[in-house]
Amino acid sequence: MGQHRYMLLSAFIVVTLAACAKEEPAAPDQTAGNTVAAPEDGAGVRTLAQRMARGGKLYAAHCAACHQASGQGLAGAFPPLAGSDYLEAGPAAVTDVILNGLKGPITVNGMVYNSVMPNMSYLGDGDVADVVTFVMNSWGNPGGEVSAGEVSAARSKAVP
Template identity: 45%
Template structure:
């Protein structure tokens, strides 16, 4: 392979990765927009508009180690709810959260994409197929 062919191939690979990244970024923004509405309708009363929660009562989602450590666990918490002790950012929380199993796989993915990419969190995109696998 001569230098010109190699350079052309390298440029094509770069363009392909750039297009894929732009598509994923656009997909994430769209998902987060939908997730923000779902969050406002179902989560904001406990976790607050800033995702800070209420110390001692409702754990924070903002900069949350618990949320960001395990995507599968986060999916289960949204679908099935949670009870008992939950340690978030070094603070123990005791209580319960209702499950939202009436949300579609897409809605669960969207709200997770919103909370996992807001308030100082930075996470990979969650796809509805991933939610579907966990739900089964």
């Protein structure tokens, strides 16, 4: 019975991710500080608050199905992002997981998770940067930002 539940949960996850995996247009490259060049509509630059708002929307579309809107995850299946000790490694580690995915056991807040997170390398550099910035600065996490340029550099090192 346990194997059957695991297979059903796995199928549900795949279907959910496929349904949520619609591509967002890539954001422009990061500029100095906590601002990003705005889209070509001439709106200027984006502040951290604007990046957080955009990152929250991207999180809802691409991450919340597994990690939940609250960032609490699902015990035993998907690790929490809220108050997660895994994020103490910093934004580069989160960027790496988004670009390359993750499989195999990991320990988050003392609990072992052994699920598969598919890579989300279909997201643009600006999208990944805003999602990581959102996650790092939400739910009591340690804070931090990543630029689209940093994502681009990490992507060039990503596992094929």
